[in-house]
Amino acid sequence: xxxxxxxxxxxxxxxxxxxxxxxxxxxxxxxxxxxxxxxxxxxxxxxxxxxxxxxxxxxxxxxxxxxxxxxxxxxxxxxxxxxxxxxxxxxxxxxxxxxxxxxxxxxxxxxxxxxxxxxxxxxxxxxxxxxxxxxxxxxxxxxxxxxxxxxxxxxxxxxxxxxxx
Numbered sequence: 001x002x003x004x005x006x007x008x009x010x011x012x013x014x015x016x017x018x019x020x021x022x023x024x025x026x027x028x029x030x031x032x033x034x035x036x037x038x039x040x041x042x043x044x045x046x047x048x049x050x051x052x053x054x055x056x057x058x059x060x061x062x063x064x065x066x067x068x069x070x071x072x073x074x075x076x077x078x079x080x081x082x083x084x085x086x087x088x089x090x091x092x093x094x095x096x097x098x099x100x101x102x103x104x105x106x107x108x109x110x111x112x113x114x115x116x117x118x119x120x121x122x123x124x125x126x127x128x129x130x131x132x133x134x135x136x137x138x139x140x141x142x143x144x145x146x147x148x149x150x151x152x153x154x155x156x157x158x159x160x161x162x163x164x165x
Contacts, residue, residue: 022054023160028150045150067127077154079114091117
């Protein structure tokens with residue numbers, strides 16, 4: 001039923017509940033990363049795990065061993081310190097190396113000097129060889145590289161299995 005409370009007899013246990021696992025969340029806490037102009041580059045700043053229920057996150061890559069649909073998300077911030085230098089940029093979620101979510105902020109002409117993005121997508125994973133990674137793309141008028149910041153509030157990457165889907 002839709003009851004909000006379940007009462008169990010003394011000594012009773014509940015087992016085999018579906019859960020949103022495997023799941024993980026990692027964030028940057030070490031060195032910032034430099035990304036060259038007009039280049040999609042794998043983000044490698046996610047060096048601290050808040051949780052990783054199945055030890056399926058390693059080397060900035062999530063490879064779940066349980067098939068199903070997953071919600072995958074990232075939050076990134078980067079800048080190059082040069083005012084009005086951006087043309088466009090994107091935070092990309094890639095499955096097996098192919099973009100599956102890559103919203104782009106496009107100024108069409110030189111714009112600001114910093115960019116932040118949050119991206120999320122539902123993706124089917126096969127439970128054996130599929131993996132997801134985060135990439136960033138940036139393009140500046142000057143050709144300058146940018147800095148992707150490695151801090152808990154500015155760089156995060158996570159995923160969890162969607163139950164019932």
